[in-house]
Amino acid sequence: MGELDVIFRPKEGQVGQTVTKNITVKANTVPSESHLEITATVLEGM
Numbered sequence: 001m002g003e004l005d006v007i008f009r010p011k012e013g014q015v016g017q018t019v020t021k022n023i024t025v026k027a028n029t030v031p032s033e034s035h036l037e038i039t040a041t042v043l044e045g046m
Contacts (some may be wrong), residue, residue: 006038014042 006023023036 010042015044016044
């Protein structure tokens with residue numbers, strides 16, 4: 001098990017919206033590709 005850092009830079013006007021992004025991870029594993037779906041609500045910057 002491990003960690004994966006993902007950076008999402010929302011577009012203007014996306015604050016308060018729910019956004020879904022798909023990520024493909026390629027590694028020396030079987031299968032060699034894994035597909036992740038991340039869903040989050042965009043918050044205002046800190």
